[in-house]
Amino acid sequence: MSAAAAKLSSLGFELPAVSMPAANYVPYVISGNHVVFSGTLPMKDGKPQFVGQLGKDFTVEEGQECARLCVLNILSHLKNALGGDLGKVKRVVRMGVFVNAPAEFIEHPKVANGASDLLVGVFGDSGKHARFAVGVSGLPFGVAVEIDATFEI
Secondary structure, eight states, X not given: OOHHHHHHHHTTOOOOOOOOOSSSSOSEEEETTEEEEOOBOOEETTEEOSBSOBTTTBOHHHHHHHHHHHHHHHXXXXXXHTTTOGXXXXXXXXXXXXXXXXXXXXXXXXXXXXXXXXXXXXXXXXXXXXXXXXXXXXXXXXBSEEEEEEEXX
């Protein structure tokens, strides 16, 4: 078990079964020494979770939980991409966070912190990354958060 996998477990997280895209794209592409992820939704058992908007249907704390689920789905795919070894990750390069929220909602960075904090918790300093967090008026299946990411391997 890699240090990253052990840390994930010690933080009380378990990787979900991977969910495949519902359209004509792949969940990730390996290009050179980078793994680039498509937008990833908060899926569990093949079903979208956290359907609704932040600031209307969900609190910031629930949004952080949703963001963590998105990252856990990314890490599940990443583990598969790396032959089961998260220890091959050199660093988290970038993460983009899309938050489904009404126009008056302004806590997008706090929602994104749920995902960022998890990545730093798992990968330490190598988990510190560039990121953006933006509000959108809707996401696929009506979910509250969608995340994309790039990892160096």
